[in-house]
Amino acid sequence: MPAELDKRFDPKPVETRLYRAWMERGLFRAPAGDTRPRFSMVIPPPNVTGALHLGHALNNTLQDVLARHKRLLGFDVLWMPGTDHAGISTQVVVEKDLAKRGLTRHDLGREQFVDQVWEWKAKYGARIVEQLQALGVSCDWERERFTMDPGLSRAVREVFVRLHREGLIYRSEYLVSWCPRCTTVLSDLESPYKPVNGKLYKIKYALVDGSGAIEVETTRPETLLGDTAVAVHPDDERWNALIGKSLRLPLLGREIPIVADTFVDRDFGTGAVKVTPAHDPHDFECGRRLGLAMINILHPDGRLNDAAGPYANLDVAEARKKVVADLDAQGLLTGVTEHAHEVPHCDRCDTLVQPLLSEQWFMRMAPLAAPALAAVREGHVRLHPKSWENTYYHWMENIRDWAISRQLWWGHRIPAWKCAACDEWTVAIEDPTQCTHCGSTEITQESDVLDTWFSSALWPFSTMGWPDDTETLRAYYPTNVLSTAADIIFFWVARMIMMGVHFTGSLPFRDVYLHPLIRDEQGRKFSKSKGIGIDPLDVMGIYGTDAMRFTLTSLAVQGRDIRFGMQVMEGGRAFVTKLWNAARFALMNLADYDANASVGERGLYDRWILHRMDVAIADAHVALDEFRFNDAAQTLYHFVWGELCDWYIELAKIALQSSDEAQRRAAQATLVTVLRGALTALHPIMPFVTDEIAASLPDADGRFLMERSYPERGAGLDAESARDLDALVEVVTRIRQVRGELDLPQSTLVGVAFPIAATAFVQRHSAAIRALARTAPPTCSDEPPSPTASVVLVQGWSLRVELDDPRFVADEVRRLEKELLRVDKDLAITAKKLDNPSFVERAKPEVVQAEREKLSQLQAERGSVHERLEKLRRAAGGET
RNA sequence: GGGCGCGUAGCUCAGCUGGUAGAGCACCUGGUUUACACCCAGGGGGUCGGCGGUUCGAUCCCGUCCGCGCCUACCA
Numbered sequence: 030m031p032a033e034l035d036k037r038f039d040p041k042p043v044e045t046r047l048y049r050a051w052m053e054r055g056l057f058r059a060p061a062g063d064t065r066p067r068f069s070m071v072i073p074p075p076n077v078t079g080a081l082h083l084g085h086a087l088n089n090t091l092q093d094v095l096a097r098h099k100r101l102l103g104f105d106v107l108w109m110p111g112t113d114h115a116g117i118s119t120q121v122v123v124e125k126d127l128a129k130r131g132l133t134r135h136d137l138g139r140e141q142f143v144d145q146v147w148e149w150k151a152k153y154g155a156r157i158v159e160q161l162q163a164l165g166v167s168c169d170w171e172r173e174r175f176t177m178d179p180g181l182s183r184a185v186r187e188v189f190v191r192l193h194r195e196g197l198i199y200r201s202e203y204l205v206s207w208c209p210r211c212t213t214v215l216s217d218l219e220s221p222y223k224p225v226n227g228k229l230y231k232i233k234y235a236l237v238d239g240s241g242a243i244e245v246e247t248t249r250p251e252t253l254l255g256d257t258a259v260a261v262h263p264d265d266e267r268w269n270a271l272i273g274k275s276l277r278l279p280l281l282g283r284e285i286p287i288v289a290d291t292f293v294d295r296d297f298g299t300g301a302v303k304v305t306p307a308h309d310p311h312d313f314e315c316g317r318r319l320g321l322a323m324i325n326i327l328h329p330d331g332r333l334n335d336a337a338g339p340y341a342n343l344d345v346a347e348a349r350k351k352v353v354a355d356l357d358a359q360g361l362l363t364g365v366t367e368h369a370h371e372v373p374h375c376d377r378c379d380t381l382v383q384p385l386l387s388e389q390w391f392m393r394m395a396p397l398a399a400p401a402l403a404a405v406r407e408g409h410v411r412l413h414p415k416s417w418e419n420t421y422y423h424w425m426e427n428i429r430d431w432a433i434s435r436q437l438w439w440g441h442r443i444p445a446w447k448c449a450a451c452d453e454w455t456v457a458i459e460d461p462t463q464c465t466h467c468g469s470t471e472i473t474q475e476s477d478v479l480d481t482w483f484s485s486a487l488w489p490f491s492t493m494g495w496p497d498d499t500e501t502l503r504a505y506y507p508t509n510v511l512s513t514a515a516d517i518i519f520f521w522v523a524r525m526i527m528m529g530v531h532f533t534g535s536l537p538f539r540d541v542y543l544h545p546l547i548r549d550e551q552g553r554k555f556s557k558s559k560g561i562g563i564d565p566l567d568v569m570g571i572y573g574t575d576a577m578r579f580t581l582t583s584l585a586v587q588g589r590d591i592r593f594g595m596q597v598m599e600g601g602r603a604f605v606t607k608l609w610n611a612a613r614f615a616l617m618n619l620a621d622y623d624a625n626a627s628v629g630e631r632g633l634y635d636r637w638i639l640h641r642m643d644v645a646i647a648d649a650h651v652a653l654d655e656f657r658f659n660d661a662a663q664t665l666y667h668f669v670w671g672e673l674c675d676w677y678i679e680l681a682k683i684a685l686q687s688s689d690e691a692q693r694r695a696a697q698a699t700l701v702t703v704l705r706g707a708l709t710a711l712h713p714i715m716p717f718v719t720d721e722i723a724a725s726l727p728d729a730d731g732r733f734l735m736e737r738s739y740p741e742r743g744a745g746l747d748a749e750s751a752r753d754l755d756a757l758v759e760v761v762t763r764i765r766q767v768r769g770e771l772d773l774p775q776s777t778l779v780g781v782a783f784p785i786a787a788t789a790f791v792q793r794h795s796a797a798i799r800a801l802a803r804t805a806p807p808t809c810s811d812e813p814p815s816p817t818a819s820v821v822l823v824q825g826w827s828l829r830v831e832l833d834d835p836r837f838v839a840d841e842v843r844r845l846e847k848e849l850l851r852v853d854k855d856l857a858i859t860a861k862k863l864d865n866p867s868f869v870e871r872a873k874p875e876v877v878q879a880e881r882e883k884l885s886q887l888q889a890e891r892g893s894v895h896e897r898l899e900k901l902r903r904a905a906g907g908e909t
Numbered sequence: 910g911g912g913c914g915c916g917u918a919g920c921u922c923a924g925c926u927g928g929u930a931g932a933g934c935a936c937c938u939g940g941u942u943u944a945c946a947c948c949c950a951g952g953g954g955g956u957c958g959g960c961g962g963u964u965c966g967a968u969c970c971c972g973u974c975c976g977c978g979c980c981u982a983c984c985a
Contacts, residue, residue: 614944769951867965
């Protein structure tokens with residue numbers, strides 16, 4: 030005796046109950062020891078900074094779809110969960126939190142501050158996990174990892190030490206992007222360009238010998254304090270006579286040379302460039318090439334230092350103002366123009382980035398990039414959509430060394446110790462007690478930590494126990510799929526590939542799925558700082574988790590962003606409700622159903638829906654294999670709504686009320702089979718509602734859907750039966766069209782007459798036609814239609830719909846006229862094609878043949894419509 | 910400045926290898942039929958951004974222009 034379902038589905042209590050039950054049953058656990066084929070993924074570890082956003086919801090829904098799908102296919106699945114310490118981001122939020130209490134991290138000191146961050150991590154890391162679980166994700170939570178876990182920290186040290194030993198990690202003075210607010214170096218990736226409306230200042234530099242002056246232009250006039258040359262293009266006839274002469278640096282009076290360098294663009298400004306090697310990336314390169322002095326004019330906090338002479342201790346903005354004023358006063362400022370350009374800002378705190386000279390740890394990338402590039406080129410790693418591969422190639426081919434040190438407190442502290450005696454570095458996995466170079470015990474550890482992405486790059490194997498040769502690693506590494514956002518291809522994906530190849534000898538994953546970016550209704554990128562965004566927890570609260578998951582899945586198209594407004598959720602919710610109600614209908618009709626009794630011969634309609642289900646599930650699986658999540662969702666949606674509910678359930682009602690016990694039982698059994706099949710197929714997308722319904726089906730056995738598998742393929746339908754069903758659908762639809770166009774109410778049953786040739790068809794489907802098209806019992810005769818009949822041509826039969834009311838004649842005339850217009854239009858197009866000799870000659874024969882058939886069909890249709898119309902007009906004319 | 914992508918019904922978007930355009934929502938009409946008004950049945954609505962080209966035939970291929978977006982870049 031099946032359970033009853035409530036009139037309405039109430040998601041929340043079901044979600045919490047089921048998730049707990051799944052966990053208790055250990056359904057997400059990856060055993061590592063068994064013999065089934067394996068499928069593994071690592072979660073892109075969310076930052077412990079804050080809360081889950083809609084992008085996470087999308088990405089993790091899609092991963093969960095894959096994980097559950099593979100389980101239903103019989104795979105041993107590991108989906109490895111965890112979180113990321115997110116160096117700068119987390120440090121910044123904790124500092125902001127401290128600032129509310131009027132404290133800075135320096136008030137606490139390093140150790141205490143780091144303790145504070147761990148507290149933050151404990152709190153928000155747990156919250157993130159809760160939110161992921163609310164989404165229903167089936168990660169193996171017993172294996173949850175954090176990038177600063179002891180094991181992962183050991184992996185980080187191991188990698189650092191090995192790379193250092195291989196000469197791939199080195200220290201160097203370099204012009205880095207510096208955030209004066211965070212007082213740390215930023216990678217290129219962490220300092221995005223933003224448009225700024227600046228000014229272009231034209232400044233006059235006088236020649237020392239008094240023979241004239243050169244004008245240069247700059248957007249950052251304060252940097253002239255650090256100028257050590259002015260450069261011109263060697264082939265520039267305006268200036269090359271002056272090369273080698275000296276200029277008097279304005280304000281400070283220093284003598285600087287005029288140098289030649291081809292990096293100068295002769296067409297920009299005056300063709301002469303001031304060179305500030307310590308504060309501009311291009312000038313730095315130029316300075317290196319020419320051996321120019323490098324004068325650093327900045328303190329790490331962004332104020333000017335003593336090298337700036339009278340401008341010392343001003344911050345950059347103040348110094349600029351004063352420099353400009355002083356230049357102007359001395360008549361050296363010869364022009365100011367508006368100048369819009371793009372300037373790097375700190376990705377985390379939006380502060381203007383300053384290029385600054387400093388000693389940093391670097392990682393040599395070119396040797397690592399080569400195999401990673403080849404892996405994608407040769408198709409061993411595939412990006413989906415493929416279009417991202419070009420972006421990947423471009424970046425990898427032009428890869429630069431990676432500045433890996435960060436002047437932060439939160440993160441993996443660099444395992445390098447500096448000797449006070451010999452000034453050498455000792456790099457070691459275990460904390461050393463003395464210098465390996467001179468044996469001195471006067472060593473102190475580097476205070477810098479590693480860029481967050483350093484540990485993220487190891488994630489696929491560090492989470493599985495590397496560098497130990499663990500069972501987990503052997504079983505689940507390399508992983509199969511990585512699903513992530515496209516904007517971190519370089520930050521993360523490329524680096525995982527490089528590190529994976531280098532340290533494990535294997536590519537860390539085969540397929541990389543880049544999910545679409547979610548934007549708001551106006552197409553803006555979601556952003557916490559601008560307050561643009563939708564909280565997935567709100568969405569789940571209002572519409573239910575299944576509805577959100579279904580909606581997100583059906584929006585996940587390859588290569589296109591998603592515009593998300595709350596309104597699109599309605600469709601998902603409606604679908605959940607539809608499924609629920611279909612199940613309610615089934616259960617109402619299964620009260621006396623015995624799951625163990627044998628099922629006799631299934632009816633035509635039963636076999637049809639089983640066949641349709643087979644096709645739908647197969648299509649959905651192909652779509653999933655190709656990461657076409659939207660297609661998978663849509664295929665199943667259409668099957669459930671457009672075929673199961675719209676047609677099969679309506680057809681089944683006939684059998685269910687039938688006095689033929691065998692027919693009734695077959696329909697009951699089919700209903701159970703199809704419903705369970707549909708629920709299973711939808712389970713990866715909508716895990717909660719499907720499991721909830723499945724538990725009340727009469728064949729429930731206490732197992733969850735995930736403990737079962739997809740329905741077996743096979744309940745085939747022969748081609749002839751399929752055509753028979755197509756004909757039925759068309760007949761019913763055509764009758765409904767006539768009814769609809771004449772606005773007949775449901776209560777009006779119309780008479781329908783088929784030609785004698787259709788007798789067998791009518792006998793087979795009489796009950797269905799009556800019920801679905803709301804007709805009187807259909808008859809078969811070849812008599813001409815009565816004056817008040819509407820005639821439609823379907824399946825080659827002239828079908829008469831008796832209207833029994835002269836009032837409808839006018840409507841019918843209008844309907845036929847419209848019909849005639851349509852047929853004539855189609856006829857014209859088809860005829861034109863066939864009249865074209867080159868079409869008949871050159872088009873594929875089967876296409877020509879199809880056109881010919883279409884032509885004759887249309888001609889017959891036209892004849893019938895026309896004849897009918899004439900008759901009606903005559904009849905109408907005769908009456909009035 | 911380069912590279913990539915997008916522009917299809919009022920809205921949000923599907924349309925794999927070229928053969929007379931689809932869905933959901935919205936809109937209009939009619940509906941309490943053994944689940945579902947978050948529903949059922951029917952309907953209207955598109956020169957597939959513009960212009961050229963290839964082809965018997967182009968939303969789909971090529972060129973170009975217009976309008977968006979993303980990535981990337983050393984014009985100070």
